[in-house]
Each structure stands twice: as C-alpha cells, then as structure tokens.
Amino acid sequence: MVSARKDNLIIRIRHADIGKRVKSVAGQIAKDFKGERIHLIGVLKGACFFLADLAREIDLECSIDFIAVASYGKTKESSGQVRMLKDLDQTIAGLNVILVEDILDTGLTASYLLRILKQRRPKTLKMAALLDKPSRRLKPVKGDYIGFTIPNEFVVGYGLDYAERYRNLKDVCVLELPTR
Numbered sequence: 001m002v003s004a005r006k007d008n009l010i011i012r013i014r015h016a017d018i019g020k021r022v023k024s025v026a027g028q029i030a031k032d033f034k035g036e037r038i039h040l041i042g043v044l045k046g047a048c049f050f051l052a053d054l055a056r057e058i059d060l061e062c063s064i065d066f067i068a069v070a071s072y073g074k075t076k077e078s079s080g081q082v083r084m085l086k087d088l089d090q091t092i093a094g095l096n097v098i099l100v101e102d103i104l105d106t107g108l109t110a111s112y113l114l115r116i117l118k119q120r121r122p123k124t125l126k127m128a129a130l131l132d133k134p135s136r137r138l139k140p141v142k143g144d145y146i147g148f149t150i151p152n153e154f155v156v157g158y159g160l161d162y163a164e165r166y167r168n169l170k171d172v173c174v175l176e177l178p179t180r
C-alpha cells in the first residue's frame with residue numbers, strides 16, 4: 001500500500017527580507033553603473049521572479065533578455081552537463097550585461113554562461129544571484145551581486161523549483177523530502 005507523503009517546507013528567507021535585500025542590491029547596481037544603461041539577462045526559469053523585482057528597483061535605463069539552459073531536471077543533483085535550450089533574442093556587444101541567476105550552486109551553469117556571453121563582447125559583464133551556496137562550488141565563480149549566502153540546503157520558492165514545483169512560493173523555503 002502507498003501511503004500519502006507530504007513534502008516538508010521550512011521558511012528560510014521571508015518575502016519581506018527578500019524585498020529589502022533586492023532593494024539594496026539594486027541600489028548597489030545603480031551606484032556602480034551610474035548614468036549608464038544596463039542589460040539584464042535572466043536565466044530561465046528560476047531567475048524570473050528575482051529579475052522582475054530587481055529590475056523594478058534599479059534606477060537606471062534597463063533592458064532585459066532571457067536565456068535558458070538545461071538544469072537539474074527532476075532530481076536534486078546536477079548532471080554536471082549544461083546545455084542551451086533558448087538563446088538570447090538580442091546581441092549584447094557593447095552592453096553593460098548583468099547575468100541574473102536564482103542561485104549559484106556548483107557554478108557549472110554560471111561559468112558556462114559567463115564564458116559564452118564573454119565571447120559576444122559585452123562592454124562589461126557582471127553576475128547577480130539571489131542566493132549563493134559557496135560550499136558546493138566546483139567551478140571558481142564569484143557573483144558580483146549576491147542576495148543571501150546560504151548553507152548546503154536544498155531550497156525552493158521565489159522562482160526556485162523542485163521538479164517544477166514550488167516556484168510560486170513567496171518565501172525561500174528549505175525542502176525536506178520524506179525519507180523512504
């Protein structure tokens with residue numbers, strides 16, 4: 001007989017605290033790029049909530065684009081392989097590009113994306129991530145703008161998913177799956 005199991009969610013970062021931190025990261029970006037135009041590139045799908053909130057808090061002329069890469073699929077572990085699913089709509093040559101990620105984990109996705117974006121000759125290339133899990137890093141990637149540094153826990157919400165679930169949670173929550 002299969003018994004009903006419920007995933008356990010524990011709030012790690014409250015929506016209000018995310019909002020405050022996003023404002024402060026946006027302020028830092030506006031200061032660093034004072035008087036210039038910036039181009040935000042969101043990594044689908046996880047970064048879309050962060051990008052939408054961040055963009056609205058940055059007091060600069062700003063354009064946006066999205067890129068999609070194959071991620072974890074239905075498991076919690078990275079395959080170690082990164083594959084592009086959707087390329088940018090626009091060219092980025094000469095632009096102040098900020099790559100916007102939901103989370104920097106092993107760094108495999110970010111290092112792949114930063115490498116291919118750099119080849120396209122942006123004026124500047126920076127990276128923003130809502131969350132950073134430095135203890136899991138396999139590639140030496142450092143985010144220029146980090147929302148929160150978190151321990152090695154699997155989190156969902158505010159864009160982050162587990163098998164496409166929980167992206168629409170307002171808070172970032174730790175997901176504890178039932179042990180079988």
Ligand code: IMP
Pocket residue numbers: 043046071072078101102103104105106107108109110153154155156160161162
């Ligand atoms: P990386 O290539 O290992 O740095 O992983 C980056 C991607 O893995 C993120 O954009 C997420 O989609 C996914 N990921 C990594 N850690 C988590 C997590 O704790 N929760 C949900 N997704 C995660």
Ligand code: MG
Pocket residue numbers: 046071072160161
């Ligand atoms: Mg994901």
